[in-house]
Amino acid sequence: MRLSRNLPGIRAARVSERRFKSRSLAVAALNGFRDGLMSTRMAVLTVLAFSAAGLTARAEDKPASAPAATQPAADFSGAWETAQSRLWLSQRGAAVVGHDDQNNLIEGAVEGRKLRFSVGGGLPVGGIITLSEDGQSFSGELSSPLSDLPALALSGRRPLAARGPMTFDGLWQTKYGRMRLRTDGQKITGIYEYAGISKINGTLSGERFEFKYDQADGEKGEGVFELTTDGRAFTGTWKTETGRGGAWAGVRVEPEPGVSWLFVVEAPWEESVLSPPYSYGDMLRSFFTRDPKVRVRQRFFHDVPDLRRWCAEVPFFAEPVVLYISSHGTEQGVIVGNRMIPTKTIADCVKEADNLALLHFGACQVLAGEDTARVFAEVIPTRRFPISGFGVPVDWAGSAIVDFTYLDLMLSRGLPAAAAVEQTKQMISFARPESGGAIPGADLRLLDAGAKSGDGK
Incomplete structure (x- = not known):
């Protein structure tokens, strides 16, 4: 290590x-x-x-x-x-x-x-x-x-x-990067951010976690962690398959009260070098600067490995995260360049992100039909976060106004996703399927947490 x-x-x-x-x-x-x-x-x-x-x-x-x-x-x-x-x-x-x-x-x-x-x-x-x-x-x-x-x-x-909780469950800051652990009875699984996204799993015995790890750089080994008496830290050791090893300690990362994150993962919109740069992420970061409780991060993706990388880091936020995937889209998934990334791949990218407060698709048609609900139910049967997006092809500027209003209601005003969708539709006519105005309807939709085929609003 x-x-x-x-x-x-x-x-x-x-x-x-x-x-x-x-x-x-x-x-x-x-x-x-x-x-x-x-x-x-x-x-x-x-x-x-x-x-x-x-x-x-x-x-x-x-x-x-x-x-x-x-x-x-x-x-x-x-x-x-x-x-x-x-x-x-x-x-x-x-x-x-x-x-x-x-x-x-x-x-x-x-x-x-x-x-x-x-x-x-x-x-x-x-x-x-x-x-x-x-x-x-x-x-x-x-x-x-x-x-x-x-x-x-x-x-x-x-x-x-x-006193902290006497459990390994949660987010930890260690000398080898942040680590997210999940407990299920005596079983513990998790990931940590060293050398990419590395995996750790094992069993619990009292306050002792005996584990094996598998790093993204190919290194494998085993070790043990023990909770301190206040539950706010652990000490332990690791050892590779060849016998090399050392100390491994960590401290619990507590979420900052009232803080939430907007993580914008965005495909480039420019078609050539002559196109001026523009992005939703830049606008949203400026928009939410006024609110100290909303933190914004933006990253660009160009292919599936990019998308996997950024989605894999969502669990390392201590606070709740709204993940906003911004790109062109179809009923089958999102488009970056000339390639389509299927909805099933996206679901697989976020299946470890149990701190998601919302997954929002800033893309055309991803929530049209029932495919998105069905695919997410297959990949993440215990999904606990809602999913929102549009049911029709949308106007770029119109969708920006809808998204800004919707996200402001959630992040700055504290509304649940379902209430934020309904109020956005009430206030903005073109958030509905039909607008009757110059900006066509966006048909803003929501799949509640755990919703399956046919359950979307």
Whole structure:
């Protein structure tokens, strides 16, 4: 389980160049912490830069931060408030894992009342904090051995502690990417985002998850996770079929209250280099900028592998997702370029996305007839998300007005999909099958969650 991916030039990099980059990036990392324990952007850029410089070591190659103690004198578990950020830490024995509110991974070990920790996957940033006698606060500093900057003071206090659910079910941030696990009795299945979309499955025994993994890069192996006492993290190990292995820890990712995502997966509309660029995704991102509770992402797809890739990443959102597939369409599926992607393929692409609040087709005719309902019922018999789209060929501008109104009712005003469809039809005449005006009817339709052939509205 290698942290650097397909970078053949890394090992040939000169030591002097590595040291120069290490010092520069350490300074950048510490400056990022001055603005708030390191923003997501700084964390991502720094990790990428370290990977490019060949500096991200495998977790199993790192020396232990500190000797483990079976009965540490201090317990750092729980939530913490600092001047810059919130932290969530979980402790098992002397080992501590956690994250901040930007989901930067924190790992360390307890010695007495001190916690020595590092931040992020291989970043040369860490610190030492000391727990107060009453266990309600800590103080210490954050620094980098590769930086000339002075250490940063770091202190925090406990809010009222909350215990997480004692289950592996849910979304986790691990050192090998985000992981979505699902429990069904004693069986656990899941995916994680390392090397593409990789699979993990196994069985539960108490608070111990014994698993096998199958990575997208061909690596296979096994391992074990154990929940921490507060249910907010797990610690564990992995081992390949050839015996190589290391530590694997994760922390639970909690959804941000009230936040939802609009994920626009869009086929290019331009027909030639002379066509000016335009897209629904650009317009929707601008439209929802006014609403801080609606987050928008846009990605383009050109073929089935593109569509599979982006749909496969939907489960890694912590909050509910409205997936908007924007393209030309027919009763059989969507069209990108001159190729048709069948509805059955689309259903297969989203079958793991159990955090979908809605799948909407911004495409002509996909909900015409009963094929879409029948196909989704075959591929996803336990489908829990509604599906919406149009029953006829639609006008580009008219469908944009219908979609903006419909999505605003759902995302910004909190209406369920069925109510949003009905109100959109009431307010906009051309959302109905017949408009009687210059813009032809779009026939906005909805298949409720679990609807089968003949159940659509």
